[in-house]
Amino acid sequence: MARAKRVVLAYSGGVDTSVCIPYLRQEWGVEEVITFAADLGQGDELEPIRRKALDAGASQSIVGDLIEPFIADYAFPAIRANALYEGRYPLSTALARPLIAKRLVEVAREVGADAVAHGCTGKGNDQVRFDVAIASLAPDLKVLTPAREWGMSREETIAYGERYGLPAPVSKASPYSIDLNLLGRSVEAGPLEDPMVPPPEEVFAITASIDQAPDAAETIEIAFEQGNPVAIDGKPLDPVSMLRRANALAGRHGIGRLDMIENRVVGIKSREIYETPGLLLLIQAHQELESLTLAADVLRYKRQVEATWADLVYQGLWFGPLKHALDGFLDRTQEDVNGTVRLKLHKGNAVVVGRGSADSLYTPDMATYGSDDRFDHRAAEGFIYVWGLPLRLWSAVRRAGGR
Template sequence: MGRAKKVVLAYSGGVDTSVCIPYLKHEWGVEEVITLAADLGQGDELEPIRVKALKSGANESIVADLTTEFIENYAFPSIQANALYENRYPLSTALARPLIAKRLVEVAAEYGADAVAHGCTGKGNDQVRFDVAIAALNPDIKVLAPAREWGMSREETIAYGERYGIESPVKKSSPYSIDRNLLGRSIEAGPLEDPWHEPLEEIYLLTQAIANTPDEPEYVNISFEQGLPTALNDTPLAPVELISQLNETVGRHGVGRIDMIENRLVGIKSREIYEAPALIVLIQAHRDLESLVLTADVSHYKRGIEETYSQLVYNGLWYSPLKLALDAFIQQTQTRVTGKVRVKLFKGTATVVARQAETSLYTPDLATYGADDQFDHKAAEGFIYVWGLPTRVWSQKLRQTP
């Protein structure tokens, strides 16, 4: 099936993406396959993955360090948006897909490739995220998805790879499917497919079991400038270092686990486990700081924007016109979101216990019930009369109706 001559393949080093290399060449007539592995701070050594791609038949194998761009241009805007899909999932995995798609398109342009490819199957969200993001960035380039079309079982896929020198993986000791980057981990499959099955402690890596957490609380001060995290405990940190340190601190106290039934874009309900210690606490702290500095109408309206924003990111529409329009609104709201939030970490909980900002709208002499109270209590009666007037008129008319 001659669909393209030169292809850039998003490569993870797993069975599917490795088999994609000979499959593209021998079944679809691709002459040159260039693999792209993205370093997103997942902590893995990517040189063996680069070498494996070459052994699997790739003409060239690229490893791209995208960690800083990932945090600054994808994670941090999502924190400003308080993005939680279905009010729970902070999009730690979903946020990586538009960046990988962007780099795929860039490498394709650099190498003069006429197509890009990925190893996604037809059941998950990632196929949509890649295909739509790529189409937004370059609507003229072909997108190939061999694993979505080849119809092979896992056993058949392994056997196909062995025909072309791809070593059969050692028998999988873990039944779970795991994706990781600097923001966190997603865990699914195996016994987790039973919604009644309690996750075993063995699946977690970034967060401690409650029984193993410290017996004393720990406090962390998180500083924000225009909605962006800039310091921990008054120590300025670069974005990647800030996430790394906060992941360790928060995870040590067992904070950052999510166990949810998630509505996938393709219409399937999926049981997902996430670990995202830093991201969860940063969104919590950021939202609390906003409550101090944003007016009530902006704060309330932004909540609806946040839900839409989260759905767009989850559904692969990072580069869509609506997402870009929401970005402009969110950025405008962040001009005053500068201050500090204090979070108490203890036994699986993260609790905001204090906050401060020079642009705070909290006015002590209006809020207090003490002697310094400056609120005009007499004005309340007139306000209540006007505020309740529509309800009062409605009630009177209702009573007069025979």
């Protein structure tokens, strides 16, 4: 029995999503499959992907340019949040999923579809992100997940596609699974599944190796307004141009490579290789500017919020109420995060060497040890007495009790 008549499929052009097209039609009785591919700045030529979907049996093949909203509405909030999942991964892939899901639902509404579909397997994070996001935005739409249910191995999936005219992958030499967008690359599978095997140089594409990075350091300045990066070396840049420029600068100096054991949403660990040069560079600069412009208690509390915010995004809860509430807190903290950060880029490192802001809370005549010092040293004694009073009382009680 058909589960749906008209389905919009999130389409990447890979083996799984291509096989989904004949599978939905032949095995599940779907009458019409419409594909949607998102341009997220991955640099691929999307016209061949569009044609590939049609050749696989799609009735329509839609390509959407989502680069600008991806950076302005998803990446920039992550920079303001200093979002690093498990303290390391800047969510380059995870940030794309709620945007794709949102547009997938919009296309489904536009074409009158009664279901959407994706090609995620049952072991990954993306199935969670897509399913939860779609349920949040359009609970009435069915979500079809053929790759999670068909039970075919990789070889069987390729053979199934060949039965319906889909060519096998041109090369089987590369064992890696790669996801790419303007924020970076993620690489997994193949020999990387052994956590003791060093990642070969061939898995990297947008960052130089330390050996090949320039011998000379390069100093740059990144300007921020209300937490958003707006200029590099005094040149104003729109959000997309900002990421492209940051990627080029950091990537050239070998900055942005990550090799980590990651805890997936579904409860298993995976070994992931990431290249996120520009995003990590901008987060580092933003963190440094916050150290200058945010009050100590706000800064400390924000670190807790940042960790929760990153977890929510990673776990597919972009459209949830807690994420929405935390966004309000983060937006308020960014009102005074204005200024410039100077960094020296060299051989895989971005070292902060300067920072300045009209909203700086750093007061030179309070911090100095020179003759201009305005700090009242005499006040310290009374402060220390009150500050340490609870500890003295606790210690006295313990001593009186013989402890």
